[in-house]
Amino acid sequence: MARARTLPLLDAAGSCCSSVVGGALDAEDAERLARAFKALGDPTRVRLLSLIAASPGREACVCDLVDPVGLSQPTVSHHMKLLVDAGLVVREQRGRWAFYRLVDDALAALGRSLRP
Amino acid sequence: MARARTLPLLDAAGSCCSSVVGGALDAEDAERLARAFKALGDPTRVRLLSLIAASPGREACVCDLVDPVGLSQPTVSHHMKLLVDAGLVVREQRGRWAFYRLVDDALAALGRSLRP
């Protein structure tokens, strides 16, 4: 299905933009923010993010994540893909491992959107 | 179905607690955070929050919200209920109107959970 192209969470400036609690938000900003929040709306994905944050070098491969969350490897891969699509995580292939790192700017911008 | 009782988003201290990006998160904290983020994971609800924030007195009744979001009244009521259940909004009946206000502390705590 035509999975709509993800708008960037941050605009070019980086410092950003739209606040949920700052005033009226147009439909497009609301859509973009909701897409990011939806990625955070599953306990498994929240745990995956925190596991990556707690890993040495703040990065982790899928093999490091499967056991802690207690789900199958395909399911973990699936969640990681969603996090990448949401722009909250980046994937880097290194040898036969895929390493994931948090996108701190995106997470911080999301956090800021909830503060007046 | 046994909709699990919503854990409070903030613990008693108010200043709070769990950070998504600060390190390993136990399953219960992840669950609680995800439940709140899921409430933000729909563009309509994000718009509703921003509309309330932009309303005079930072409060609004359903009748003020239906037109701007362009959905039916029952649907808006449904979304408002989810926001209340998530602890992001409070409802106060005043005469025949139901007024909704943001729970700034909950939103701020959620925002902090995304910042290192």
Added chain:
DNA sequence: TCGATGCATCGACGTATGTCAATCCGTCTG
């Protein structure tokens, strides 16, 4: 007291989501 008004609840419907087992695809190693 009666009708109108503002909202919540209900029932239904189509779609999205989370999960798994099975399979496929690169990459490294013997």
Added chain:
DNA sequence: CAGACGGATTGACATACGTCGATGCATCGA
């Protein structure tokens, strides 16, 4: 080159979610 290993994709399935129209329930005004 042949396995083994890490991970992504696929297909299937049950459940959750967003939406609506119809209806129920208070509360206010005449």
